[in-house]
Amino acid sequence: MSYVAPVEQIQFILNHVVPFPEVAASDRFAEATPETASAILTEAGKLAGNVLAPLNRSGDETPARLENGKVRSSPGFAQGFRAIAEGGWIGLSADPEHGGMGLPQALNMAVADMMSGACLSLQLNPLLTQGQIEALEHHASDEMKALYLPRLTSGEWSGTMNLTEPGAGSDVGALTTRAERNDDGSYAITGQKIYITWGDSDVTENVCHAVLARLPDGAKGTRGISLFLVPKFIPDGDGRPGVANSLKVVSLEEKMGIHGSPTCVMSYEGATGWLIGREHGGMAAMFTMMNCARLGVGMQGVGVAEAALQQAVAYAQERDQMGPIIRHPDVRRMLATARAEIFAARAIGLACAAAIDLERATGQAHHAARAAFLTPIAKAYGTDVGCRVADTGVQVHGGMGYVEETGAAQYLRDVRITPIYEGTNGIQAMDLVGRKLADGGEAAMRLLDEVLDDAKAAQADHPDLANEVWQAAETLREATQDLLERDLPQRFAGAVPYLMAFARVLGAHFHLRAAQKGGGSHLALARVFVGRVLPRYAADLAEARAGLDDLVAVSDDALFGRIGA
Amino acid sequence: MSYVAPVEQIQFILNHVVPFPEVAASDRFAEATPETASAILTEAGKLAGNVLAPLNRSGDETPARLENGKVRSSPGFAQGFRAIAEGGWIGLSADPEHGGMGLPQALNMAVADMMSGACLSLQLNPLLTQGQIEALEHHASDEMKALYLPRLTSGEWSGTMNLTEPGAGSDVGALTTRAERNDDGSYAITGQKIYITWGDSDVTENVCHAVLARLPDGAKGTRGISLFLVPKFIPDGDGRPGVANSLKVVSLEEKMGIHGSPTCVMSYEGATGWLIGREHGGMAAMFTMMNCARLGVGMQGVGVAEAALQQAVAYAQERDQMGPIIRHPDVRRMLATARAEIFAARAIGLACAAAIDLERATGQAHHAARAAFLTPIAKAYGTDVGCRVADTGVQVHGGMGYVEETGAAQYLRDVRITPIYEGTNGIQAMDLVGRKLADGGEAAMRLLDEVLDDAKAAQADHPDLANEVWQAAETLREATQDLLERDLPQRFAGAVPYLMAFARVLGAHFHLRAAQKGGGSHLALARVFVGRVLPRYAADLAEARAGLDDLVAVSDDALFGRIGA
Incomplete structure (x- = not known):
């Protein structure tokens, strides 16, 4: 069974469900005409499939492996990467001034969806390169931009993110990598970084590391961190890879999945780097890079879910056990729920991307707030759906799903990293109820107002669906108010279920819109989502409001199982 | 971090939550005194840990591998198996007449919990051997019993189940393996079987295959199937392994997990077998074997969940990211929920085992009905909890969870088979709403009456918890009535959520009992379960009652993603 890129699904969402037409109507994205968008998606779909x-x-x-300190990529990956690079896909949304196409993130994220559904391990490389491009565009000096951006955009060079250290994961501020000022304006970077995705490879001639480190006068915690660009080979006067920098790959991790993506332990031993942004201002640049990557990771979840579901549906059509198992009610329930969740997660991700585009096109703060609010939801829900649907894929295959040869298990093993990296889904949820509600709930309420208004407007056509969506959104609004009155630890205890409830409501909202615009299959899927997925918001919100007290009442001993005989 | 067998948790459940005291008070199980039970559990705990x-x-x-047609077990597995065998653990519940200890299944399943938590791959061997012992005890001739039972019970020989074929998985009746009558009363078996767990090994001197096959005059479907015992080496006159039978291991499957358990493709080429039970009566014998194994698989889920959670708690205590992460509200939520679910799943499994014991002790049909009703719930909920908690274990470890060296990922990869084998969880749920409600709901209602009565009795001590449990049980009773009025396809569409709701209610019921009997940590855990896990019954039951119509309305094309642009 081969993967078919979901070009039509994406086009429907862009044209009818999220404000992409508004994006395309803006001056900034005037080139994103319907014809261009369609051609872009079709071409990306062909490449992916x-x-x-x-x-x-x-x-x-055949996992990537380390040979004499150099990473050898999996068979065919170099050619695959070249095809991505030569198609211009890395620079799809990058600044035209440095070789990018300047097209909307909504299109870029749609392409990420398709490419990660096709081959997650490889797609990670352009995804992280794009994150670095964003960081450089926003924070680097003109000279750095001129030197690095064209080469990253063309895919001659690739980019990585070096944040994590053995003692500094979710707590980035605990990092110990040091930066010292050199006389020529460059810096010497020393320290060890772990979990560096595509930290080295033979698919590009240079690898540019964006490395978080602390200057001698950097404050403790996150406020004293700076971001540096540390290339594997230092560019010579012509901008070609020159002498090797003082850095190396110590080892590769043996992981549950994404074997084609080399996950490196990196050692910097006085490596030469150049500041991105200002000294001690590394967190801002890091967030630029991470926000892009977070949404991208959400789309990875959607993409893998799509591929896993396609395979499961094809198998269920062929597999005959007292008739094709796709006719068995429970199998159909699993598949239909998965399809409805994929639609919801995809729409949330593309809505987030469209908000980013509208902010860029209009400069209006409310679009930025919308994008910021949707990012953790898109990341966490997209990746949860990725895991859930890949798990369904295995289950639908039965014993065949547990055997590696079908590939169903690979989807599950691969996608399982996505709720962890770029900030665990717990961190996303804390970001949502903490930083993203720090505006007093303005972004949340603005979004919920839209959901409520839409539901009202849909009551004439689809009263059953519209009422459910309206009621859920109203309950969510109350829960949001409630959360706003609580302190952070209490909010954090309910963060994940709150995020899940928000995703269900948004998913139902987008399904309702699709049902109105598309009817037919869209209406049928909306009924499945509103009937089976949405209703779980009530228990989510009850849990979101339950707070911390019952959790603290369970002792560490009891958690371990020492609960008395 | 090393696994600590949950001896005290199990003792508490046996002494205070499930009717094990009633089992121990019966004549049949008079030897299961509190002292014996305690000694058994303590010894098994030591062996496991x-x-x-x-x-x-x-x-x-170091997975099991095939060398010249013979399976070589993973390092140390032979010694591990010998320790299990020599401790008498395989025959714990087997008939004393043939070397067993005749102790209750409740103890045997508690031991299965601990051993599978310690090493699932290895524990599968004794689990399947026990299933074969049960089948022989109930269905075999006295001569077969005398020949095979002592050797299986002692662990000199091991037993397998040969049901599945490439075209016959959930649809057992589609099998094509043939049996022909030989002149001497034996049979010649020809065909291919797949997914044969421990289909060969070097840990025992003989491997006895229980093989489903069809005689020439066997009807189509399940009614024409017979069960045969087909030993790897045909026993000689002294009951020692003699000439090699005409069977072979064709290959081993490469699986997502349980690498230490060799999963064989078996070929029978006119192999000599002996009938277990009567001709064409294979399904009855198979169900004896499977019911035992189903409950055992449920306990595997519980056992792996226990091990995964212990490791996650230990990691969360050590891992410092702005304080130990076990103090982070969201991590604590994950861990406490997992602990509460493990308690629930363990209590349901042991309640099922106690019902089996009470049926054997008293011969009363209502105990048999209780056991039959609880088996699919124990299997499906136990294994779902296994997957959920192992997944939580990975998530709590963050990036370390995705790296194989911590072992967190192994728990997830290993336990992922349990919702599939011995009948997928979908099949379990169909069994529950089909066969197990075929008594007009008598067994279900009898169980719910107990839950309701208990909740009423607990109202004085714990009104908040008791009310929640009572309300949930009452809603479940209504949903059960509703389901009884529907045809099978409609029931099947709601089977899985119905089973999940039933598990939540039973889990809350046992938690409430534990809170009453144990207070302290038990009360704290009960609050977590009743506050966070139980409330999801409402959405489950709404889905259980939603029926089939909305699912059928989604076309195959739409499931695949062809939903129109």
Whole structure:
């Protein structure tokens, strides 16, 4: 069974469900005409289906490996990467001044969805390179931009994010990597970083590391951190890879999945780097890079879910156990729920991307607030759906799903990283109820007002669906008010279920819109979502409001199982 | 972090939550005194923690392999198996007439919980051997019993179940393996079987295959199937392994997990077998074997969940990110919910085992009905909890959870088979709403009456918890009535959420009992379960009652993603 890129699904969402027409109507994105968008998606779909998807199994079976300190990529990955680079896909949303196409993030994220569905391990490389491009565009000096951006955009060079250290994961501020000022304006970077995705490879001629480190006069915690660009080979006067920098790959991690993506332990031993942004201002640059990557990771979840579900549906059509199992009510329940959740997660991700685009197009703060609010939801819900649907894929395959040869298990093993990296889903949820409600709930309420207004407007056409959505949104509004009155630890205890409830309501909202605009299959799927997925918001919100007290009442001993005989 | 067998938790449940005291008070199980039970559990706990748990990683890292047609087990597995056998653990509940100890299944399942938590791959061997012992005890001739039972019970020989074929998984009746009558009363078996767990090994001197096959005059479907015992080596006159039978291991499956458990493709080429039970009566014997194994698989889920949670708690105590992460509200929420679910799943499994014991002790049909009703719930909920908690374990570890060296990922990969084998969880749920409600709901209602009565009795002590449990049980009763009025396809569409709701209500019921009997930590855990896990019954039951119509309205094309642009 081969992956078919969901071009039509994405086009429907862009045209009818999220404000992409508004994006395309703006001056900034005037080039994103319907024809261009359609051509872009069609071409990306072909690349994903024909070139990238065939690499997915080989990446799993023949992992990237370390040979004499150099990473050897999985078979075919170099060619796959070149196809991505030569198609211009890395720079799809990058600044035209430095070789990018300047097209909307909504299109870029749609492409990320398709490419990660085809081959997650490989797609990670352009995704992280794009994150670095964003960081440089926003924070680097003109000279750095001129030197690095064209090469990153063209895919001659690739980019990485070096945040994590053994003692500094979710707590970035605990990092110990040091930066010292050199006389020539560059810096010497020393320290160890872990979990560096595509930290080295043979698919590009240079690898540019964006490394968080602390200057001698940097404050403790996150406020004393700076971001540096540390290339594997220092560019010479012509901007070509020159002498090797003082850095190396110590080892590769053996992981549950994404075997085709080399996950490196990196050692910097006085490596030469250049400041991105200002000294001690590394967190701002890091967030630029991470926000892009967070939404991208949400789309990875959606993409893998799509691929896993397609395979499960094809298997369920073929597999005959007293008739094709796709006719068995429970199998159909699993597949239909999965399809409805994929639609919801995809729409949330593309709505987030469209908000980013509208902010860029209009400069209006409320679009920025919308994008910021939707990012953790898109990341956490997209990746949860990725895991859930890949799990469904295994289950639908029965014993065949547990055997590696079908590939169903690979989707589950691969996608399982997505709720962890770029900030665990727990961190996303804390970001949502903490930082993203710090505006007093303005962004949340503005979004819920839209959901409520839409539901009212839909009452004439689909009273049953509209009423459910309205009621859920209203309950969510009350729960949001309630949360706003609580202190952070109490909010944090309910953060994940709150995020889940928000995702259900948004998912139902977008389904309702699709049902109104598309009818037919869209209406049928909306009924499944509103009937089976949405109603779980009530228990989510009850849990979100339950607070911390019952959790603290369970002792550490009891958690371990020492609960008395 | 090393696994500590949950001896005290199990003792508490046996003494205070499930009717084990009633079992121990019966004549049949008079030997199961509190002292004996305690000694048994303590010894099994030592074996699990000290001997089996240290094998778990090596089984993953050095999978069983096929060499010249023979299976070579993972390092240390042979010694581990011998320790299980020599401790008498295989025959714990087997008939004393043939070397068993005749102790209750409640103790046997508690031991299965601990041993599978320690090393799932290895524990599968005794679990399946026990299933074969049960089948022989109930259905075999006296001569077969005398020949095979002592050797299986002692662990000199091991037993397998050969049900599945490439075209016959959930639809057992589709099998094509043939049996022909030989002149001497034996049978010649020809066909291929797949997914045969421990289909060969070097840990026992003989492997006895229980093989489903069809005689020439066997009807189509399940009614024409017979069960045969087909030993790897045909016993000679002294009952020692003699000439090799005409069977072979064709290959081993490469699986997502349980690498230490060899999963064989078996070929029978006119192999000599002996009938278990009567001709064409194979399904009855198979169900004896499977029911035992189903409950055992439920306990596997519980056991792996226990091990995964212990490791996650230990990690969360050590891992410092702005304080130990076990103090972070969201991490604590994950851990406390997991602990509460493990308690619930363990209590449901042991309640099922106690019902089996009471049926054997008293011969009363209502105990048999209780056991039959609880089996699919114990299997499906136990294994779902296994997957959920192992997943939580990975998430709590963050990036470390995705890296294989911590072992957190192994728990998830290993336990993922449990919702599939011995009948997928979907099949369990269909069994529950189909066969197990075929008594007009009598067993279900009898169980719910107990839950309701208990909740009423607990109202004085814990009104908040008792009211929640009572309300949930009452809603479940209504939903059960509703389901009884529907045809099977409609029931099947709601089978899984119905089973989940039933598990939540039973879990809350047992938690309430524990809170009343134990107070302290038990009360704290009960609050977590009743506050966070139970409330999801409402959405489950809404889905259970939603029926099939909305699912059928989604076309196959729409499931695949062709939903129109």
